[in-house]
Amino acid sequence: MIRVGILGMGMMGWLHAGQILKLPGAELVAIADSTPERLIAKDSVVGNITTGDGALDLSGVARHTDPCTLIADDGIDIVDVCLPTPFHARYTVEALQAGHHVLCEKPMALTLQDADQMIAAAKQHDRLLMVAQCIRFWPEYRFLRDQVRGGALGSLLSLDLWRTGARPTWSWQNWFLDPQRSGGPLYDLHIHDVDYTNYLLGLPDRVQASARRSPATGAYDVVHALFTYDDGPQVHIHGGWSVAEAPFRAGYEAWFERGLIRFDGLANPPLMVYDSQGSACSPEIEQGNAYYNEIAYFVDCVEHGQPPVECPPESARDSLGLVKKEIAASESGQSIPGRN
Template identity: 35%
Template structure:
């Protein structure tokens, strides 16, 4: 005699809790009931496998549901959506007649985990400039993601005419892109109300980041926003506070963490392979970013220190934490906007056996190829990288040997977006895209700008 279980019908999807209808919620709540064979069959073991969550193939986020028969049924790793909000222990069922989906009632947060892990993350890209287009093409390759919408105020770009899009990366476009299969919005308010969008990727000018991100978060969307997180620490605070309040991920594209050549420093530093990292010099130079006028206006971009140099400032605090002070000297472009065009920063730490400097700016002449790189001095090795003339870092060791460190080729812009989507689907904190860490990177840049203006060291931490 077969056992009768209350299970979710195969193929029936769920909607996110913030948009859930009562019918969908009631189906999810079936999972919190004891799944019991009919009274007549209570004494009979179940011989045929029965899966509690057939539409999820037995997997949902951190949950591994194994139900082969009610005699041996068990639920493993039932921990809840967030250890701070939901707690539950794995249950090994001793009574063949009863199967528990979990030891506690399902919460909205847990329903979100189950729902997101089983589905494709649907993405909308906001801002079809150079970086927005870069993200657009990369989402087409990201596993577990589907690009469903784009948003821009320029009707020409919404029509797929991208012939005027340019930047400092080799993003390849055909000049015209067929967007007929996507939803196209010219108004962000309308986009964030679209129930078919899970993740809003914001590639707008920096001064628009805060309001756009907060709007999307309040609409129940996860948010990925390009660096810098914002122009002011207060705006960054508002963004982080909103994300925490609504229970959504706010991720910031500090992409240098995904560059293999820079990740190598982090790996050597943490492993101690060549001893302590005693000195690090970072550099990043471009010509004036003439492809978009707003880049040159510090009221919109933050200037070269915030918009460009934040890559290296973020990497410094990613490696060593925030310094106690910074001392920045440089050149001011007094012909236009009066912003820094070349600067060198000394990051001051309590550790007397550590020296960290960073150089950057947009002082180079037109046609100068974008350059970033570093010199890293460990106790027993020196690591050198320059993007203009070294395809891979070169390692010089204490035994007098020299070798090229051949790294796996990775598109860092693809890697960061894949990581973001994976974190949403697994409900794992996006540590490498942490908004709180991005706040610190912004703070560091603003302190550097203050030091340059004052001509003296400025405290960063108390």
């Protein structure tokens, strides 16, 4: 049984807790948060994601108000870092140094230097590190991955991805809306689709982008990016937070030589496949949610001593680098090489 402790019991910490409790090969043994109320009840936390888990029984789980006391528990196998982004690097490195494997929420960090320190600590202490880039484990996006790899519709020609919604105004100390702490939507939201593109196709040859700052926060609140692959598809990625209370929307449209796949989370059915013979269908896909899938995958990696090849930390670091290249491309008005 793999023993897990969670650092940070905000929305994502409670969401992860619900998934760990369902895992047959894992046991949630400890949680930590500097706000005592968050350690007691899930309904003390607000957020914009739910998996319908309802009330959770954490009666046998140790509770800490100092993350360092959880890290000091050598009976824990995995430390699950669900803290706000500016704390990712510090506590990931401390947990790795203490001998724990680490699952860290996305984004990995706000700087490449911090990301490199996290990777170096994992290597130095011979521990596994994975960044929870959940879209790699999302059923509809895994379906697209399988179609690209399988080639039933021919080669992928073009891919359009989008992820937009209202600004998250509910976070602890409103840290999401502070670009110094969250990086804004390019680092917190848009990085999902940047990372998925990197996972699916690798680093692009060129990056172009146009982003606009918000007067309210000074951060880039909306971006359109174009990734070009010389021997592959063109990829357009749109993301951002709106001042309007617009519903969250995410999806993709993938153009192949012999068909098209469209996923729109607000549509019914959300996933459709159209082929060149005029047929259309809503395909059957794997069941389960991405949060369960990613945690189950990492627990299995730890149990069997295998590196997380589906989401290695070096790849998550490269995705962070691509967001930075988008910003550089937007600010310079130039195309930026994607592979250096």
